[in-house]
Amino acid sequence: MTEAVQSAHDTSFVVKRTRLRKILDNKTLWRGIAAIILFILFWEVCSQSKVWFGIQVPWIGKIPPPSEVVVNWAEIVQHPGYWESWYLSFFRVFFGFMIAQVVGIPFGLALAVNKYFRDIFFPPFEVLRPIPPLAWVPASIIFWPTTELSIAFVTFLGAFFTIVINVLGGARTIDIQYLRAAQSMGATQWDLFRKIILPGTLPSIFTGAAVGMGITWEVVLAAEMISGGGQQSGGGLGFFIWSSYMGGSMAQVIVGMISIGIAGYVSSSLIRYVGFLSMPWRRLF
Amino acid sequence: MAAKTTTGSRKKAPAASGGRGAISIRNVTKIYDPEGVNVMAVDNCSMEIQAGEVCMIVGPSGCGKTTLLNVIAGFHSLTHGEIYLDDELLCGPGKPLAKQGADRMVVFQNGALFPWKSLLDNVAYGPMVQGVLSKSDARDKALDMLAEAGLKDVADKFPGEVSSGMARRAEIVRALINDPKVLLLDEPYRAMDALTKSIMHEALLEMYDRTKVTIFFITHDLEEAIFLGDKAVVMTTRPARTKKVVDVNIPRPRDYKLLSSEEFRILVEEAKDAVHEEAIKAFEAGERELA
Numbered sequence: 134m135t136e137a138v139q140s141a142h143d144t145s146f147v148v149k150r151t152r153l154r155k156i157l158d159n160k161t162l163w164r165g166i167a168a169i170i171l172f173i174l175f176w177e178v179c180s181q182s183k184v185w186f187g188i189q190v191p192w193i194g195k196i197p198p199p200s201e202v203v204v205n206w207a208e209i210v211q212h213p214g215y216w217e218s219w220y221l222s223f224f225r226v227f228f229g230f231m232i233a234q235v236v237g238i239p240f241g242l243a244l245a246v247n248k249y250f251r252d253i254f255f256p257p258f259e260v261l262r263p264i265p266p267l268a269w270v271p272a273s274i275i276f277w278p279t280t281e282l283s284i285a286f287v288t289f290l291g292a293f294f295t296i297v298i299n300v301l302g303g304a305r306t307i308d309i310q311y312l313r314a315a316q317s318m319g320a321t322q323w324d325l326f327r328k329i330i331l332p333g334t335l336p337s338i339f340t341g342a343a344v345g346m347g348i349t350w351e352v353v354l355a356a357e358m359i360s361g362g363g364q365q366s367g368g369g370l371g372f373f374i375w376s377s378y379m380g381g382s383m384a385q386v387i388v389g390m391i392s393i394g395i396a397g398y399v400s401s402s403l404i405r406y407v408g409f410l411s412m413p414w415r416r417l418f
Numbered sequence: 419m420a421a422k423t424t425t426g427s428r429k430k431a432p433a434a435s436g437g438r439g440a441i442s443i444r445n446v447t448k449i450y451d452p453e454g455v456n457v458m459a460v461d462n463c464s465m466e467i468q469a470g471e472v473c474m475i476v477g478p479s480g481c482g483k484t485t486l487l488n489v490i491a492g493f494h495s496l497t498h499g500e501i502y503l504d505d506e507l508l509c510g511p512g513k514p515l516a517k518q519g520a521d522r523m524v525v526f527q528n529g530a531l532f533p534w535k536s537l538l539d540n541v542a543y544g545p546m547v548q549g550v551l552s553k554s555d556a557r558d559k560a561l562d563m564l565a566e567a568g569l570k571d572v573a574d575k576f577p578g579e580v581s582s583g584m585a586r587r588a589e590i591v592r593a594l595i596n597d598p599k600v601l602l603l604d605e606p607y608r609a610m611d612a613l614t615k616s617i618m619h620e621a622l623l624e625m626y627d628r629t630k631v632t633i634f635f636i637t638h639d640l641e642e643a644i645f646l647g648d649k650a651v652v653m654t655t656r657p658a659r660t661k662k663v664v665d666v667n668i669p670r671p672r673d674y675k676l677l678s679s680e681e682f683r684i685l686v687e688e689a690k691d692a693v694h695e696e697a698i699k700a701f702e703a704g705e706r707e708l709a
């Protein structure tokens with residue numbers, strides 16, 4: 134406090150200083166860090182307990198300790214194959230996800246604004262929607278010429294239904310008073326769509342994207358495990374985990390699992406960030 | 419540029435008082451869902467609102483006030499009767515649904531500023547979408563009008579960033595920029611505390627003295643009705659009919675000293691007696707429905 138007053142003439146210093154202060158004073162942040170450290174310590178102790186104290190801790194005692202995982206990881210990152218798995222999974226996720234967005238958003242909006250379209254397409258959509266994406270795998274393999282395309286299709290389905298349902302729900306629950314107000318002011322149907330329905334649906338579009346992204350990761354990993362490391366579609370983090378398990382390296386399985394955790398976090402952060410940029414009026418909340 | 423548009427809007431104001439915006443409601447009946455649930459919301463209701471008059475509508479809640487407003491605005495169709503705006507038939511036999519238009523601007527019960535537009539863009543929206551002004555002219559004019567309403571400093575904020583009082587004032591500005599013949603307000607100050615309300619009243623009266631636009635104002639606050647209105651129309655419990663018209667012959671401009679005057683008290687009492695009778699009827703009807 135006094136420091137800030139003394140150096141008040143140098144404002145940039147004060148601003149920087151207080152921002153750093155804010156981060157350092159953030160109790161939530163510190164609690165989060167402390168919780169993660171405690172969790173890792175707990176894990177280490179439980180895993181090592183047989184060696185250290187001669188007591189086998191159930192369940193967690195069978196898992197390699199974090200120290201071993203870190204050593205394993207440090208070794209794996211030197212192999213290009215590990216990074217290739219990252220790339221392949223990310224590519225598949227974003228490919229399926231993007232197509233689901235490009236098809237799903239207009240489809241959901243069309244369902245929302247056009248009664249005839251809804252009457253025709255909503256019933257079959259609702260019949261197909263409860264089918265889990267992985268149930269599509271065999272059909273998809275028959276349907277598409279390459280395994281890669283089959284995976285892409287299943288991934289697409291995983292995100293598609295969620296996105297459509299969110300867009301439809303969001304567009305249908307826009308306060309009718311916004312539409313009435315715009316219409317009274319002379320808005321045409323096209324104005325209504327562009328200036329009211331679209332921005333009004335944006336929050337739901339991003340909710341759908343966040344949920345859809347999570348599903349896409351699940352589907353990609355499962356599909357990679359099922360399809361295995363064939364010539365055309367090898368690798369991916371799912372296959373990485375599966376082959377590590379087959380190879381008997383539990384530490385490597387955990388490296389794969391944590392890698393997926395990180396990948397998922399990066400993906401959803403990206404979506405949140407794009408949402409933050411495109412909906413300035415929601416930054417207040 | 420900005421100065422020019424301002425004088426433009428000022429010039430229109432006196433013209434507006436010269437007989438624009440008379441509403442004639444003749445034997446209007448509104449039945450929701452006539453084949454199904456069949457709710458009669460308005461029954462053979464008539465009233466005359468002069469051009470440039472402030473007409474306050476009071477009545478027990480659920481009696482059909484919003485329904486009547488929605489019919490005038492063109493959001494709902496009517497079942498019988500007719501409504502004229504000046505000499506133009508808005509809706510009537512053969513044309514049950516009035517065409518929505520910028521000549522009748524609504525300020526909604528819960529507020530309907532677009533949350534994704536700044537106050538300025540909200541206000542500029544009407545002239546822009548109608549194509550009467552270019553985007554930059556519309557924004558200039560919007561800024562002038564927001565400044566007139568004392569909202570210049572918050573013009574660039576989103577509705578979610580300002581107080582409900584400011585948002586409501588901006589919404590009235592958004593309506594006025596379209597130069598409507600009639601302003602339709604549905605309990606706009608309902609959820610506000612007494613102090614905010616009094617500030618809103620002052621702002622509304624100031625705006626009215628400037629524009630002399632016809633105002634159709636729904637409220638269930640009787641003091642508000644007498645303080646703001648040229649007349650207060652008391653509605654019966656559902657289905658709504660005109661029960662009593664209390665004429666308020668208090669000269670304008672009015673200010674808050676009026677609230678403690680004898681004249682004001684007498685008029686409020688007069689309206690209160692009429693509303694109270696209907697409120698009891700509504701209450702008993704509600705009891706019966708519950709039983």
Ligand SMILES: Nc1ncnc2c1ncn2[C@@H]1O[C@H](COP(=O)(O)OP(=O)(O)O)[C@@H](O)[C@H]1O
Nearest residue numbers: 450457459478479480481482483484485486656
């Ligand atoms: N869309 C609708 N369909 C059926 N009944 C309605 C509808 N809107 C309002 N009502 C009924 O009409 C009556 C009058 O409602 P409303 O005009 O909103 O009352 P007020 O604004 O005076 O409180 C109420 O009983 C309400 O339940």
Ligand SMILES: [Mg+2]
Nearest residue numbers: 483484527604
């Ligand atoms: Mg109402």
